[in-house]
Amino acid sequence: MKIKVAVLGLGSVGRGILEMVRRKPGLGIVITAVADSKSGIVNNEGIDIEGVLERKKNGCACGDQGITARDVVLQADYDILVEVTPTNADTGEPAFSHMKAAIERGKHVVTSNKGPVSRHLAGLKKMAQGKGVRVRYEATVGGAIPIMHMLGEGLRGNNVTALYGVLNGTCNFILTRMAAEGLTYEQALAEARELGYAEADPTYDVKGIDAAIKLVILANTIWNNQVTLGDVDITGIDLLTTDALRLAEEQDCTIRLIAEALPEKGLLRVSPRLIRKDHPLVFEGTLNAISIQTDMAGEITLIGKGAGSIETASAVIGDILSIDL
Amino acid sequence: MKIKVAVLGLGSVGRGILEMVRRKPGLGIVITAVADSKSGIVNNEGIDIEGVLERKKNGCACGDQGITARDVVLQADYDILVEVTPTNADTGEPAFSHMKAAIERGKHVVTSNKGPVSRHLAGLKKMAQGKGVRVRYEATVGGAIPIMHMLGEGLRGNNVTALYGVLNGTCNFILTRMAAEGLTYEQALAEARELGYAEADPTYDVKGIDAAIKLVILANTIWNNQVTLGDVDITGIDLLTTDALRLAEEQDCTIRLIAEALPEKGLLRVSPRLIRKDHPLVFEGTLNAISIQTDMAGEITLIGKGAGSIETASAVIGDILSIDL
Numbered sequence: 001m002k003i004k005v006a007v008l009g010l011g012s013v014g015r016g017i018l019e020m021v022r023r024k025p026g027l028g029i030v031i032t033a034v035a036d037s038k039s040g041i042v043n044n045e046g047i048d049i050e051g052v053l054e055r056k057k058n059g060c061a062c063g064d065q066g067i068t069a070r071d072v073v074l075q076a077d078y079d080i081l082v083e084v085t086p087t088n089a090d091t092g093e094p095a096f097s098h099m100k101a102a103i104e105r106g107k108h109v110v111t112s113n114k115g116p117v118s119r120h121l122a123g124l125k126k127m128a129q130g131k132g133v134r135v136r137y138e139a140t141v142g143g144a145i146p147i148m149h150m151l152g153e154g155l156r157g158n159n160v161t162a163l164y165g166v167l168n169g170t171c172n173f174i175l176t177r178m179a180a181e182g183l184t185y186e187q188a189l190a191e192a193r194e195l196g197y198a199e200a201d202p203t204y205d206v207k208g209i210d211a212a213i214k215l216v217i218l219a220n221t222i223w224n225n226q227v228t229l230g231d232v233d234i235t236g237i238d239l240l241t242t243d244a245l246r247l248a249e250e251q252d253c254t255i256r257l258i259a260e261a262l263p264e265k266g267l268l269r270v271s272p273r274l275i276r277k278d279h280p281l282v283f284e285g286t287l288n289a290i291s292i293q294t295d296m297a298g299e300i301t302l303i304g305k306g307a308g309s310i311e312t313a314s315a316v317i318g319d320i321l322s323i324d325l
Numbered sequence: 326m327k328i329k330v331a332v333l334g335l336g337s338v339g340r341g342i343l344e345m346v347r348r349k350p351g352l353g354i355v356i357t358a359v360a361d362s363k364s365g366i367v368n369n370e371g372i373d374i375e376g377v378l379e380r381k382k383n384g385c386a387c388g389d390q391g392i393t394a395r396d397v398v399l400q401a402d403y404d405i406l407v408e409v410t411p412t413n414a415d416t417g418e419p420a421f422s423h424m425k426a427a428i429e430r431g432k433h434v435v436t437s438n439k440g441p442v443s444r445h446l447a448g449l450k451k452m453a454q455g456k457g458v459r460v461r462y463e464a465t466v467g468g469a470i471p472i473m474h475m476l477g478e479g480l481r482g483n484n485v486t487a488l489y490g491v492l493n494g495t496c497n498f499i500l501t502r503m504a505a506e507g508l509t510y511e512q513a514l515a516e517a518r519e520l521g522y523a524e525a526d527p528t529y530d531v532k533g534i535d536a537a538i539k540l541v542i543l544a545n546t547i548w549n550n551q552v553t554l555g556d557v558d559i560t561g562i563d564l565l566t567t568d569a570l571r572l573a574e575e576q577d578c579t580i581r582l583i584a585e586a587l588p589e590k591g592l593l594r595v596s597p598r599l600i601r602k603d604h605p606l607v608f609e610g611t612l613n614a615i616s617i618q619t620d621m622a623g624e625i626t627l628i629g630k631g632a633g634s635i636e637t638a639s640a641v642i643g644d645i646l647s648i649d650l
Contacts, residue, residue, distance in 0.1 A: 154471025
């Protein structure tokens with residue numbers, strides 16, 4: 001049986017998904033519709049993926065400008081809506097409305113979109129439960145790292161008592177470069193921009209907001225406790241000095257932006273922390289890592305790529321394949 | 326609905342499972358039968374776990390000496406047979422016969438027993454498929470690390486192209502101590518024995534055989550390629566000198582016993598390797614770690630406790646809960 005998928009959003013993640021579905025026919029996934037911000041295309045037998053990727057490469061609309069994302073959500077024939085439009089952390093829109101409309105139609109939803117998931121997870125799950133469908137969001141946290149599968153399946157039966165993560169690759173890269181080369185924050189940020197690791201406006205990353213949004217998603221997944229971004233105590237890395245990193249180095253330590261959740265203490269925090277260099281959460285470059293403390297399995301740490309087109313597509317495809325149709 | 330489980334083997338792992346089932350009634354697991362090497366006990370409503378644990382603590386048989394493990398397998402009322410008797414790496418017996426008999430009765434099997442799984446995985450899976458039941462063996466590799474769940478669920482859709490692991494905590498402890506304190510192999514082994522990290526006869530661990538058996542299980546799981554222990558090129562750590570570790574240290578490296586599988590090169594090897602100290606597979610003490618290289622997700626590394634009563638029970642319980650009855 002083929003899995004019919006509609007994809008909203010043809011940025012880096014959406015294109016990665018299309019590319020993988022094209023390269024791996026064995027997955028059994030058919031893309032029956034896609035939409036970008038300007039157009040849409042629908043074909044119940046499967047759209048022409050190569051044609052779409054070619055048009056996007058040339059900077060064109062993906063399909064028919066008379067078809068909108070909303071048309072795809074409401075009218076196309078699909079089993080699973082894949083929502084991978086850009087994140088709006090303030091409102092979660094328009095992704096949230098699209099996801100609600102798909103669930104209303106009895107469709108499963110898979111998303112990489114942190115906005116609606118960090119703001120509305122409990123509501124989305126409740127709605128989905130009412131309709132007998134699933135909402136999965138592996139790609140919202142830790143890129144390619146299958147942390148949600150680990151929590152939901154691999155560690156089933158365990159109580160998670162604490163969580164520590166390096167959830168923002170941009171910050172980890174900047175801190176790595178400041179420590180290794182004695183660069184200032186501004187110099188390391190400029191280098192990250194040149195290499196494409198930092199956005200033109202890096203505020204969300206360097207102020208710790210991106211990591212905090214991911215922490216909210218993790219906390220609400222593990223403890224069902226409906227926290228919001230306002231509950232996280234956030235300090236970024238933008239005020240760190242080269243001196244601070246040098247002093248850490250002298251004690252065989254370094255500084256990393258650590259996201260931590262300790263539910264017993266009511267603590268949710270993202271902040272630069274002094275950490276021993278041989279700790280599993282210390283590594284170089286743009287990787288992500290998550291350590292979970294549990295009552296039976298002890299501490300389990302996962303390390304992997306936190307971003308990237310194909311890497312994030314891997315998480316989305318893992319979610320698609322884990323839904324029983 | 327309750328999950329009815331029969332447990333064979335009341336060593337450290339079996340007792341850990343009983344303890345966790347007792348402490349966590351929310352799991353919905355009922356132990357309807359257990360057997361140790363001398364006796365057995367059956368109660369379709371659930372055995373008296375505390376009584377069994379108390380008798381084992383006092384060095385007594387767990388139950389009725391007229392009831393054998395085979396009686397439990399063939400006659401008790403259970404959904405899942407949990408086979409956690411000691412490993413016999415040469416024959417896989419008597420565990421293999423017990424598992425076959427349970428599958429023949431249409432029962433699922435969960436095991437921590439490396440012997441039968443490393444020798445007979447393909448056969449067991451085929452037999453189970455024929456009967457519409459599952460064979461799960463998360464606890465055979467990496468203790469508490471849910472590597473099998475990661476491969477089967479979290480990374481679904483990915484092709485695994487290579488695997489590197491630190492699969493033996495005893496060796497990792499010995500190498501850590503040799504590097505940190507300049508101990509000889511014999512001194513570090515003596516320390517491991519004192520702390521309970523090494524057996525009286527440490528041959529299986531220090532010769533690399535234990536790691537190789539786990540590598541065989543991983544390779545056959547990932548690539549379905551029916552390799553055996555004889556296909557693994559094995560070198561242990563017992564001939565390593567303090568000088569070798571000192572020389573590694575001078576280059577910011579250390580030595581670790583690495584198990585690796587590179588199917589494209591037909592390579593299956595366990596050997597002491599020179600490795601940079603900032604590599605994710607370098608950590609101190611008895612932890613285990615596994616790095617998987619994949620075509621979409623890139624490299625994913627998992628680190629966790631490789632042994633322990635409750636930790637291994639965690640893997641067994643995760644398997645029990647993931648079987649759809």
